[in-house]
Amino acid sequence: MAPKDVLAAGVVVFRPGRKVLLVHRPRYDDWSFPKGKLDPGEHPTAAAVREVAEETGLHVRLGPPLASQRYANGGGRMKTVFYWTGRVVGDDDVSGYAVNDEIDEVAWVDRDEAFERLTYPHDGDTLREALAVRRKTRALVVLRHGNARSRKAWAHDDRLRPLVRAGQAQAEALVPLLAAYDVTRVVSSSSTRCAETVRPYVDTTGWKLELEDGLSEEDATAESVLRVVDGLVHDDEGAVLCSHRPVLPSVFDALGLEDPQLEPAGLFVVHLRKGKVVATEAHQVR
Template sequence: MHRPRYDDWSFPKGKLDPGEHITAAAVREAAEETGLHVRLGAPLTPQSYLVAGGRTKVVHYWVGRCVGDDDVSGYLVNAEIDDLVWISVREAAEKLTYSFDRDTLDEAVKRREKTQALLVLRHGDARARKSWRKDDRLRPLLKTGTVQAERLVPLLAAYDVTTVASSSSIRCVQTVAPYAALTGFDVGLHDGLSEEDATKSSVDEVVEDLLDASAGAVLCTHRPVLPHVFEALGLEKVKLEPGGLIVVHHRKGRVTAVEQHRP
């Protein structure tokens, strides 16, 4: 896109809204500045450079793909963006104004094969175990956990999650419930992802099915079960806070990139 204020050619980008997650901002800014609806693929190396006043600016990028039509000819140019074009990689390398954008382009080209995302999610903040006298499977989220669940909605949508798999325990179901309610996707309940019933083989089975999914998927489970999940994915153990997640990008059963996001 061309910005008349700076007379430069660069990629779409923008600032976070208050409380907004970087992945949601990426999708929103792409829509606002190109008119295109995108879903995120593998992450790219963040850009970091100095701007006016000696401040350091950091910009996060992902490989992305359009959902539906990718025609930008109908975009209404404005005072901020007065030209917008799809061009070849070679032409883009020549037109981009900044070297750091050309570096991002080079990296994106190397990672442009389509991947799927599997989001491994630890349930949100729940009531303390020691204060709960009933069946632990029924232990619910706290108010903070409910807020975490609501704020996960745009993050899951950014990765085109259409398959939702959860431990059958209430705190996990409540963590993915807002996303399922908004999208209409069913929540697959799995006793084999619960603290009480999870085994290596039960977790392997769920992970294998999700890796075969045709689009993005999320798996919500508990801290003690996460090591089984990471082993099934061939990953080192990752410490996740309640409501935290990792995004595993994979292609044909092979993990190609991993990113972690805090709650």
């Protein structure tokens, strides 16, 4: 049996003025994008944001995804690196970064100079791809609620049907994923299973939870869904919309997208620029 790939994640971070963020690793004497291995059980999106913070001191939000890199890693193993574009949230000054044995220089580099400075040809390919989608975007995350009590086993109002323990674990696991896209607006069906799915994120971040009857199975209409989606598409904040399997086709129809048929705790990230969809990606929390 072939050994499993080593998994890592990184971000091509841009700022205004044609600048891209690079790091120098003294151990290898190379210049590359901030990246690193996934911790056990860690989702690649969370790892990408964490690694940028550890290697540069900057907090970033993820933009459109890029093609993964895959190359030999020694000992007969291969390495897969998941990449996204990204933008800094807050101050982008790296002059105060405490250099160390792993990273001894962090620099904002002109994108043309970056091609010269990057050590590996595959990083140049990633930068070319990133430049095509480097313009600032924000994310609308469409989320299906986590695993809930079965309808047959629930004798009460279905609106009050809660998550099971596995669903509660999924809700906790969603916190770093939503944070990776800088979600600051949380909109959910008013049904308990949806509200419970986003509650850990709200409790962690302090953002307001907006409950919408018009996203519930009982009360959703094409008009109510379109109203909510249209408001989020034309807002200027990163947002999550949590709803139910029967309602989600109307959500995707309002976005002009094909329904990806999300599983419980599945999320579909829509990257928007000026109200237009420029990229999408799907993730699953187990």
